[in-house]
Amino acid sequence: MSSSQSDPLHQAVPLAGTFDMRTVRQGADECVVEMAWAEALCTANGMLHGGALMALADTAGAVLAFSNLPPDAIGTTTIESKTNFFSAVKQGSTVTAAARPLHVGRTTIVIETEVRNDQGRLVTKTTQTQAILRPQT
Secondary structure, X not given: OOHHHHOOHHHHOHHHHHOOEEEEEEOOOOEEEEEEOOHHHEOHHHOEOHHHHHHHHHHHHHHHHHHOOOOOOOEEXXXXXXXXXXXXXXXXXXXXXXXXXXXXXXXXXXXXXXXXXXXXXXXXXXXXXXXXXXXXX
C-alpha cells in the first residue's frame, strides 16, 4: 500500500486509490490532484493512457463540484466531459490536475481542468459539466 492510500479521496472515489491519485489542495475555488506515472496506466511506448488522464481530470472536477454543492444537494455526477490532448506523458512523470469552476448554478456546475506534467507543460484541458443531485420528492 502506498503512502497516498490513506488519502480521504480514496474513500470518496475508490478509483482514485486504484490510480494512486493524491489530493494536493481542495476548496471551492480550486481542487488539485496528482497522479504518478505507472506502467500499469500506460499504452504502447510507456505513455500514460488517455483514459487515465481523463480519469484524473474527472476526479479533480468531481471533488471541486462536491466542494460547491448547495446545502440541499446529496451529491454530484458528471453528465458531460470533453478533453483535448496536447502532450504525451512518459516514464517518470507526475501529472497534476488543477480544476476550477467556470459556472456554479442551481442545477449544474461547469468546471475546467488543466492537467500538466512535472515540468509544467500542458498535457490536457478538460471541460466538464456536473449535475447537482437532490433527494427525490
